Amino acid sequence: MALLLDIVSWITLMIGSFFCITAGVGLLRMPDVYTRAHAGGMIDSMGAGMIFFGLLLQAPDYLIAIKLVFTFFFLLVTSLASIHALAQTVNVAGVNPKLANIVNRLEKNRQKESPPSN
């Protein structure tokens, strides 16, 4: 039983770490603020979640387990809210997503290539 718990918690910890590293790569490589915010949100939703679950399986008593759950809850709520605030502020300040620009340009190009036939 203890061995099983250990194995499961190791697997979840590894998956959590993988998501955290993915998020880090995303923060560095993504083109604009919005996609980066998405990558940052990944850390909390998947990475931290998995890591907390793995730690929860290792918790020696209920008090520590409850503390872990509380920590995870506040981490989830506050950092997702801060990412929301960041993206909102950037949006209001008038920064367009790069992807939107690309889509606009593609549409303009298409219109140029095929003039309305009438």
Add this chain to the structure above:
Amino acid sequence: MINMVLLMLLLASVYAIIRLDRLLTAVLLTSLFSVLVASIFMVLDAVDVAFTEAAVGAGVSTIFFLAALAIVGRQCKPTPRRKIIAPLIVVSATGCVLLYASLDMPRFGEPLAPVHQHVAPRYLNDSAAEVGPPNIVTSVLASYRGYDTFGEVGVVFTAFIGVLMLLGAGTRRTSIEPPTPTGAPKESMRKKVVLKEVADLVIAPVLIFALYVQWHGDFGPGGGFQAGVIFASGIFLYALIYGIEPAQRLLPPRRLAYFPAIGLLLYAAVGIISMLRGGNFLNYSVLVNDPLHGQHYGILAIELGVGITVAAVMINIFFSFSERSL
């Protein structure tokens, strides 16, 4: 190993801070720097210190820096090349001397280092019988080195008086609307639905957690300093989301300005009472008949004094800054 990785991250963030001319980013990096330092303290077994650094460095001091930047502007001039050379020479020379001196330092983690030989064994072995609390840091802070802590609270109080004299107590009436982030129409931040909901969810637990840290400091990491800062950061959150005016209605700055003095006087009063009961200044053993109970009451009372002073000082300084940036 973790320690080394964290220290390397620390060096990277400091390099970035040196290179940056955009101060807003530099300040946010300083916040990151503080979180890293707190993690290092955690790895090095200093749980109380890690706690304090996380609350102070990443929370309160970042808020103060941001408040100051809102007034003085976010951009600093890049350092001209001619001004780089002299500091570089001085810094490298000093650094080399210090590196040479570091070779004589006791090795990291060495149990026989001089620092572990002097008073530390007494604290570790006898504090349970002499003072009581399981958390040795609390018993050293509040009882063995009570004079030190009294002085430190005095310094915090003095710094508060200085800020008060420079900026005013946050009582200036202004009719100007609170500022919105640059380029943002006022409408957007006025709504702030998500932020308000989350703040409602978080503020009350933060304040309760501050009280828990205050009273649980004897048994686990915590105490008046941390509790004061955490309480203040809960109030900051309220003020940042709902505006300064409601926060000032909640805690009128003019009345709040008395509280740092009240906390400090409470601390001193414990000392005076122990003197009146025939002991030395801040010797809690004489407070009641049983010395251990006396120590416990004394520590609770002075931690409360510390908590009141620190919380009131932080909130008041925040009000002083924020009304200037309006």
Add this chain to the structure above:
Amino acid sequence: MFTALFNYWVVIVLMMAGLYIVMASGHLVKKIIGLNIFQTSVFILFISMGKVAGGTAPILKDGISVFSNPLPHVLILTAIVVGVATTALGLAIAVRIYEEYGTVEEDDIAEMDNHDQDLDIAEYQRIESGK
């Protein structure tokens, strides 16, 4: 050797980085950031010295006999809170300077001071020659 002194070396580099910012940067707020980094490096130095190999946090519990040294923890714990109070004082002075001068760049402030002094001297000389 490397692992045994690595903490102290990082502390020295951080300390010198803080000192460099204080000396090289002309912006008062950036100088305060530099002071903060310097201060933090001292904190890390103290806590590193307090660590005992194999020890745990200094909270008494049954079955644990090796603790790290609590004394540096106490000193640094209070120093951090005092540090933020003094930082706030420094920032308050910077804010007041900004309100008086309209800038917190060291060079600009010195130039304005010198300009004022030049005006004073010119005024004095005018009065002297008029006598």
